[in-house]
Amino acid sequence: MAPAELEKWLRSDESGRRIVEILRKKKADVGEDDEEHMRTVVGYVHRHLAQRPKGDVTGTTWRYSLMNWGHDPLKDG
Numbered sequence: 001m002a003p004a005e006l007e008k009w010l011r012s013d014e015s016g017r018r019i020v021e022i023l024r025k026k027k028a029d030v031g032e033d034d035e036e037h038m039r040t041v042v043g044y045v046h047r048h049l050a051q052r053p054k055g056d057v058t059g060t061t062w063r064y065s066l067m068n069w070g071h072d073p074l075k076d077g
Helices: 003-011 016-024 032-049 061-068
Strands: none
Touching: 016 032, 032 061
16 A cells, blocks of 8 residues: 555544544543444454464464454453
8 A cells, every 4th residue: 555545544434543542532422433333343353253263373464454453362361
């Protein structure tokens, strides 16, 4: 991606930055659109976790994809 394309992507609702903004809000300030977005995030994470590759996932694109959605599978309890 060109720098301008990447910057545009990082400002979009689909990037992880939206998740950070929502998580930093006070609970009373979270709106219905925020809740809907987080339901989408949780659904994505659950589906992606079911596709875990075998072996060490430390440097995998699978892990990085999940981290883009705000979840690090290496921190699962």
